[in-house]
Amino acid sequence: MLSRIRYTLRETFDSFRRNATLTVAAIITAAISLLGVGLTLLSQHAFDNLLARWEGGVEMIVFMRPQATAEQLQLVEDNLSEQSQFIAEFSYCDEQCSLDEADRVLAGEPGVRELLDENNITTQFKAIPTEGTDVELLRQLSGAFSELPSVFEVKFAEDQISLISQLQSFFGFRLLLLSGFLLLAAILLIWNTIRTAIFARRREIEVMKLVGATDWFIRIPFMLEGLLHGLIGAGVASLGLWVWNTQWTTGVQDFPPNSGFAALVVTDGYEVTVMLIMFAIGALAGAIGSGIAASKFLDV
């Protein structure tokens, strides 16, 4: 068993060395494509941050002044309940809830976030309209709310979201498409590298078959080699992603406050999830490329 493992590792690394140029090309391509996938996921998550307070179909938010009294809150609540024809449901996001939300919305502006606490945060009523209710209608209704005591302002998803979500889908789709093509190129390069490695060792393979090595014994070093291409590519991409994210996050802090980019960062550890996803995709790409090459060029 031990000698088998040693054999496999030795063969894999020998092959790396012999095939250095192709191997490096395969790894770089895998790394760039995975970085593309990673940045897409990361930016989508950052955009999601930006839109955090509008999650779940919320179309209208009534922001309350920090020191609103219980009666004043009740008044707004009653008013919202009366509009059940247009407002399917609404919920109250209290101080703690709004502070939690600020963690995400102001992730890129820690300075601003630090100034907020239970005594100065605006709490929110979030309203989800009934099916078919036009935003313009909500806007007209809102005239009544904005006049109520302690209401700070009323905002509509439409005004906030459209540009952001357009940006989000514009970047998301194109970046993912580009990454997909690059990933395909990476798989082809891995495939070609493994094919070349098999060809370079065809004499050995012939001898191995003659003396009775099993197919899997012959195959595994090649498959492992492809898998490593994918994993090393993912490692490089992870490093790239980390550098990118750190630089961007610090960069955003120097943007003017309320520039709209404040939330466009990832600080909640999601980048680690993205890295794991990149490793999984890298491993899959490596396994596909080398698996196809091994089954196509190693038949008995």
Added chain:
Amino acid sequence: MIRLENVTKSYSTEVVALRDASFDVAKGEFVFLVGPSGSGKSTLLRMLNRQERPERGAVWVAGRNIIGMPPGRVPHLRRNIGNIFQDYKLLLEKSVFENVAFAQEVIGRPSHVIKQQVPAVLELVGLAGKEDRLPHQLSGGEQQRVSIARAFVNRPLILLADEPTGNLDPGTGEGIMRLLDRINKTGTTVVMATHDQRIVNTMRKRVIQLDRGVIVRDQARGVYE
């Protein structure tokens, strides 16, 4: 040990490499396959370790019908069969020791077994002291001895030799034949394809003669003719 029953193998409609071939080889026998180039000797040998499969007929090796054998069993069949060739098929960047050890490594023999058995078999084939040489630092006869050591190191039941003396001068070829004879005396069945008349005539072993894929003669203690 080996039995062919009405084996026919063609590569295309024109090329019929073997036609209705049948014979038995007992354990420990030494058999020459003779016949001109293209008569089907190599095809027959490749049939015995399932590098080729016939269209018709049955091939039995060590009590098993190997035609219907599932692919997963083939490696285990081959562990019982050693192969040597006219062109040695050595791995050029590996030393003598490594070439022989390779045959044990790739079937998962532990390294302490390899360290013990490889020197012993190199001693047997007369290559003691040349373990670290590379193939290009050896004569043709020595290279063939390495290939015999590699074929024999796992103690196969059967040794298949395809024109092993084809690239060697007569004196060197005789040395190889003495070695194969010694291996045969240990109980290993040897089937050797050759068109070296002198060798067949001096060894006086069983001779199976092929002509365009047909067995035309099967003679105990035969000569080349």
